[in-house]
Amino acid sequence: MRLRLLTVALAALLAGGCVGVPQGGRVLGGNAGGTEQPADDPYVGIIPVGPERDWAPTEIVEGFRTASSSFDGPNGDHQVARSYLACASCWRPGVASIVYSRLDPPTFEADGPTRGTVTLQGTQLGRIGADGQYIADASDFKEEFHVRQDAQRQWRITDLPSELLLSRDDVTRAFRTLDLYFFAPDSQTLVPNPVFIPLVSRSWLPAQLVKQLIGGPTTWLKSALVRSAFPAGTRLRGLRISGGVATVDLTRQARAGDLNNMSIQLMWTLRQLREVQRMQLRIDGKVVDVPGVSGSLQSTRDWAAYNPNGGGEPQSAYVRLVDGHLGRLGTDRGQPVAKLQTGHPAISYDDRQVASLNDAADTVTVTDLLGGAVRTTLRATAKGGRFTPPSWDSRGNVWVVESTATGSQLWVIEGGTRPVTVDGWALVPYPVKALRVSRDGTRAAVIVKVDGRWQVQLGRIDRAPSGGLQAEGFISISSELESAIDLAWSTTDHLAVVGMTQGNPSPSLFDVPVSGAPISPMIGPGGEITTITASPGSPLLVTQRLSGDKTLNVCRLSVQFDEWKCINGTSNPAYPG
Amino acid sequence: MNRWPTLPSAARRGLHLIRRYAGAAVRRAYVSWRRSLQARVVTSTLLVSGLVVAVLGMFLMQQITTALLEAKERAALLQLDEGVGVAQGRLATAGTDNPDSTKSTLNGIVTALAHRSGPSGLYEVIIIDRDDPGSVGFSSNWVRLKSVPAVLMRQVEASNASKPYRTYGTLTYDDGSSKPGLIVGKKVSRYQLYYLFPLTQERQSLGVVQQTILGVGAALVLLLAAIASIVTRQVVIPVRMAAQAAERLAAGRxxxxxxxxxxxxxxxxxxxxxxxxxxxxxxxxxxxxxxxxxxxxxxxxxxxxxxxxxxxxxxxxxxxxxxxxxxxxxxxxxxxxxxxxxxxxxxxxxxxxxxxxxxxxxTLDIEPMDVRELVLRAVGYTEDLAERKGSKIIQQLPGEATMAEVDRRRVERILRNLLVNAIEHGEGKDIVVSVAADRDAVAIAVRDHGCGLRPGEANMVFDRFWRADPARARTTGGTGLGLSISMEDAQLHGGWLQAWGEPGQGSQFRLSLPRVAGAELRGSPLPLVPPEIELQRAPYAELPLEADA
Structure with a gap:
C-alpha cells in the first residue's frame, strides 16, 4: 500500500519534472525588452601599441602616425601614441588634422649620429580645424618629424606638426560628424553647424557635444552671426544619459539665458544621438521648469516647431510640362497649374509665388501663382550672362546668380519684387552653375568653377559690417567629387548632388553631407540626369534624359520601395524653396 | 577628558550585555536540546536535509552551468567559423600589398562582423595584424586587447589555420568596465580573429537559477523540518502526557x-x-x-x-x-x-x-537543651549496668555548652538505647561517648570495642527485632525494638542515626542532629568511622551510603 503510493508520487514527480521546450502554442506579439536605449552602430577602433626596441626612425614615425589615429585614454589624449615621443606630456593635440588620400613612404634624413628628420608627404583631401570644422582642400602636403636617439639608443620624436595625420578611413573610424544647432541671425530657425568629434568613448561623446554647443559655433559659422542662447561663461557641470533621458546640468551662469532657446538648442543637438529621446535641464544641480513644457522631461515633440528641416511633411512638387507650362506633379503625370511659361520654376515657401527662368536663362520673372500677375522681371545685365535657376529663402527673397564665362554676380530679389545686386559676393571671378540657399537663409550651396573644375562649395549669407548683404566664406566641402552638375538641399545639413567622381565620368547621384564627411552614392534612375530637387521628407526628384531621346522625364524616388518612377513629358521639378 | 573613559566602558558594557544574551541563548538552546526530543529531531532533520539539499543544489547548478556554457561554446565556434569565412572572402578580394588598403580591409572586416553582432551586443570582435607598426589590429566597441588572454593568443598564433581555440576570461573595456566572457579565436591567413562573447546574459540566467535553487532548497529544508516537527509532536505529546501521568501517579495520585x-x-x-x-x-x-x-x-x-x-x-x-x-x-x-x-x-x-x-x-516537644546534660543523664542511668558488665564509660565532652533544639525525652531515650546497646555488646571493654558541635549540627557518638558488626549489618541493626546473633543469650533483656525506635526518634528530629562496625574492631553509633529544629542537616561534626580506624584504614570498611561532609 505504502509502496504503491510512493511509486505513484515518484511517477508524478518525474512526469512533472520532464524537461521540454514547447513545440506549439499561441502566437504572441513580440516586444524586445530593453530597446529603450538603442545601441549605436558598432564602433570599430584601432588597437594602438607602443614602439618596439630598436625601431628605425621611419618605423617610429609610421608607428606614431598609426597609433595617434586612435583617441585612446580617458580623455582621448592618445596615451599609447605618446610613448613614441621624447616628451610625452609636451604634446597637446586637438582634433586639428590633415586628412590624406595618399601617403608616400617616409624618408629619413640624418642631421648627425643621434638626430634626424623624417618627412611624410602625400596628397591631402582637406583639413579638420581645431574647432572640428572640415574644409576640403585637395592639395599636396609635407610634414616633418624631428627625431632623436635617447639614452637607451631608441629613436623618439622630439618635434612634430600640431595636426594629426589621418587617412580617410581613420577619420571615418575615429570621428563622428554631428551638428551643433544655433539660431539664424534674425529668425528662430535652427542652423546646423556640423563638427567632427572624436569617438573617445560612448559616454564621452555626448558631453563633448554639449560642451562644444555651449562653446559656440565654429569660426566659419560664427561669421554668419548665428545666435546662441547660452550666456557667456556657462559651462557643463554634468551630463548623464540613462533610459533614453539625458540630464544636462549647466552652471549657474545659465540662469541668465533664455530657457526655451537653450532647451531647443540642446534638444535638437542631443537628439542626433540615438540613445537620447528626452532631456531634463538642470541648472546648478536643480531641475528647472522650462516654460511651455509640461513636466521636467522635454522631448523633441515639445520643440517640433523649431525643426531645422521644417515640418518634414511631403511638399507638392512643381514641374515644367512638355509645352513649357508650369504644372503640378501628380502620382503618374503632371497637371497644369497656370498658363505660365517657365524654364526652371522655383516656388516660394508659402506656395504663392513662382520665380521662373526662361529657356534662354537670361530673364528671371517672379509671378503670383494665383492670377499670374507678374511682380518683377530681372534681365541679365552682363553680355552673355545667364542666370542660375532661382532659389527662395524662407523670408521670401529670391536668390539668383548671373554668370558669364569669366565671372558671376549675385542678385537677390527682396520680397520677390525688388532686385538688387549683392555687393559682398565672394565668387565674382568664377562662373557659377547653380546656387541654392538653405532653408534657414544663412548658407548657400553653389557649384562654382574653380581651377577648371566644377566644385560644390558652401558659403555664408550675412550682413557686411556696412549693413549690406554679403555671400562669402565659401569653402569646399568635398574633395571626392570631380565635377558637379546640379545640387539641392535634401535636409538642412545634406546636399543631393548630381556629379561625377574620379574614375567615373558619367553623372550619378550623391548624398553629400555639408560637414565634409564622406559622400555616399545613391542609386539613380538611369539615363543622363540633368537637374535634381529635394526637400526634407519628400521624395527625391530628378530630370532624366534617356540617351537617343529628346524628351525629358521627371523621375521620383519612391520613399517606401527605394525605386524610381519616371513621368513622361515633364522636366525641371521644383519643391518650394 | 571625561568622554574618553565612558566610551570604552559603554562599549564594554554593551559587549558584556551581548555576550550575556548570547550565552543565555546558547544555554537555552542547549537546555531545550537536552530536554526536548522534538527539538533534537527537528535540528537533526534541518542539518541533514540542509546538507543533502546543498549538495544536490551544487550538483544541479554545476550541471546547468555546464549545459549553458557548452551551448554557448558551440554557438560561439559556429559564429567564429562564419566570421572567418567572411574575413577570408574579403581578404581574398582585397589587395593586401599596400598597408593602407590592408588596414582598410581589416577595418571593414571588423565593422562587418561587429554589425552582425546586432543591437544586443552579442559579441565583440578583435582582429590582430602583427605587421603594422603602431597598431596590432582592430577591435570593436572599445574592448581592450588584454581581454584576449595571452595563453590563447600564443596558442592561436602558433596554430595552423584550421583549428579554433576557446577559453574563458574577462572582457575589459576602455572605460574601465569589465564583464566575464567566452573568447574564441582562429587564425585567418596571417591574421588572428577573435570573437569575445560577454557572458552577462548567462550570468544573469545562472543567477536566476541559483536564486530559484536557493529558494526552493530553503523551502524544502523548512518543509522537512516542519514535517519532522509535526510528526515528532504527534509522538511526543502522548509520550509527554504519559510522563506527566506517571509523575502524578508516582506522586501518589x-x-x-x-x-x-x-x-x-x-x-x-x-x-x-x-x-x-x-x-x-x-x-x-x-x-x-x-x-x-x-x-x-x-x-x-x-x-x-x-x-x-x-x-x-x-x-x-x-x-x-x-x-x-x-x-x-x-x-x-x-x-x-x-x-x-x-x-x-x-x-x-x-x-x-x-x-x-x-x-x-x-510529635516532638521541642526545647533548647544542652546536649552534654542529656549525655550525662543517660550515662548516669546506665553506669550501674556498665559496672555490672565491667565496662567503663569514658566521656569526651566539649568544654562549653552545646545547645540544640531537641525533644529531651526522645534524645535521652536514644542515648540510653545506644549506651545500653554498647554495654551489651562491649564485652566488658571501654565505651567512649563523644560529643561535638559545629555551627549547624551537634553529634553524639557511642563507641564500643566489642565484637563489632559484619559487613552489611550496619543497616540491619535498625530493623525491628533484628539480632546480631539469634542464638546468643539475652542478658540485659532488650526488647529488640530499641534501635528501631531510636531511628524513628532521630528521623523525627530531622537527624541521622548511623552505625559503623567491623568484626573485631567494635562498632560506633553516631547521632547527628540539627541545632535548630526543622533545619536541614548537611553534615556531621563527628566522623562515623572512628579516627584511629580511619588512620589504619582496613581493606574494607562499612561505609555509609551518605558521604560524610
Missing part, C-alpha cells in the same frame, strides 16, 4: 489515568499504562488496608494487654514481696515472674511507641 484516543500504538500504550495504574492502585490500596489492619491490631493488642498485665504485675509484686515465705522453688519462680513481667511491660511500651510512629501520631 493513584486515580490518575491517560486519555485513550484512537487505536494506534500510542492508544495501546495509554491502555497498558491505564491497566498498569489500575493494578497498582488496587494492590497499593490492598496493602494499605492490610498494614492498617495490622497496625491497628498491634495497637489494640498492646492496649488490651496493658490492663491484664497491670493486674498480673500487682499480683506478681505481692508474690515477690512475700517470697521469703515461700519455699525456694516458689521464691525463685516469683523472682522470675517479677523480672519477666518488667520485661514484658517494657516490650509493651515499645510496641505502643512503635505503633504510634506507624500511625504517624508521634
Amino acid at each position: 493513584l486515580e490518575e489515568r491517560m486519555r485513550v484516543r484512537g487505536e494506534d500504538d500510542l492508544a495501546r500504550l495509554a491502555t497498558s499504562f491505564n491497566d498498569m495504574a489500575a493494578n497498582l492502585q488496587e494492590k497499593i490500596v490492598q496493602l494499605q488496608e492490610l498494614s492498617q489492619v495490622q497496625r491497628q491490631f498491634v495497637s489494640d493488642v498492646s492496649h488490651e494487654l496493658r490492663t491484664p498485665i497491670t493486674t498480673v504485675r500487682m499480683a506478681a509484686e505481692v508474690l515477690y514481696e512475700a517470697r521469703a515465705d515461700f519455699d525456694p522453688m516458689a521464691a525463685r519462680s516469683a523472682e522470675l515472674l517479677q523480672s519477666q513481667i518488667e520485661r514484658f511491660e517494657g516490650l509493651l511500651a515499645d510496641l505502643l511507641e512503635i505503633s504510634r510512629y506507624d500511625a504517624g501520631a508521634a
